[in-house]
Amino acid sequence: MSSICELAEKDLDVNYNDVKINLFQAFNFLVWANKELVAPRANTLVNLAMEMIKNEEINETTKFDPAVLWASLIELYELSPSMEELEAVINVLPGCAHDYQLKYSAHFASFLMQKYPNAIQSEPIVRFATTIIGSDALFEYIDPNDIVLLAQAINSADPELVKTIANNNESQLQYIKEHMEIIANFQQ
Incomplete structure (x- = not known):
């Protein structure tokens, strides 16, 4: 978990879409596997999600399903951010x-x-x-x-x-x- 968060922190300024998509796929797996484990570092991953949305890096042409992103954000926000x-x-x-x-x-x-x-x-x-x-x-x-x-x-x-x-x-x-x-x- 911590290594994924560290990668996310490093890659916030990286423009390689596939790197971010792969990070986010890993993040989503962790959210659904163990929300409580993700929660302490959720802010880093939420920031990554928000940046990807703002930059339109998650869209109909990427391999990442927007539905999964929003569902995972809902899961995280149930932990009271x-x-x-x-x-x-x-x-x-x-x-x-x-x-x-x-x-x-x-x-x-x-x-x-x-x-x-x-x-x-x-x-x-x-x-x-x-x-x-x-x-x-x-x-x-x-x-x-x-x-x-x-x-x-x-x-x-x-x-x-x-x-x-x-x-x-x-x-x-x-x-x-x-x-x-x-x-x-x-x-x-």
Whole structure:
């Protein structure tokens, strides 16, 4: 474990994508094998993940599945990271609105909002949610439950914003309203 983390620390500034991909495959194996073992050095690996996302090194052309990355980050964040780490991840989300990342980044955003309610009104979450709700890819890529949570994030920040975003697409607004009602009824 420590040797993988040391490699990750050394390779944060290296541009060899295959090296980072291999490191991350090893990291993901460790996350799923033993979260508690990974946790003390998670920050290094989360930083590596965030850099790869920001630089678009994890995308549809790489050998690395974005779904695995987001799933592993969720696993790590269930171990309660520091607020600094949480904010670092939230700040990256607005840059993860590409089609190939939408499904996973939206799910991760909704996970963060459920686990950390105070994150729901943070500016990057609202910006990310606003981009997604206004996206033509909304229905194709994103889980309806995640759409509702993202709409709720926008709504809590500005009740009129969801309407404004979906104003050009009546079916989009209706879809959000219907799913909000379904979830509200289910929770009663």
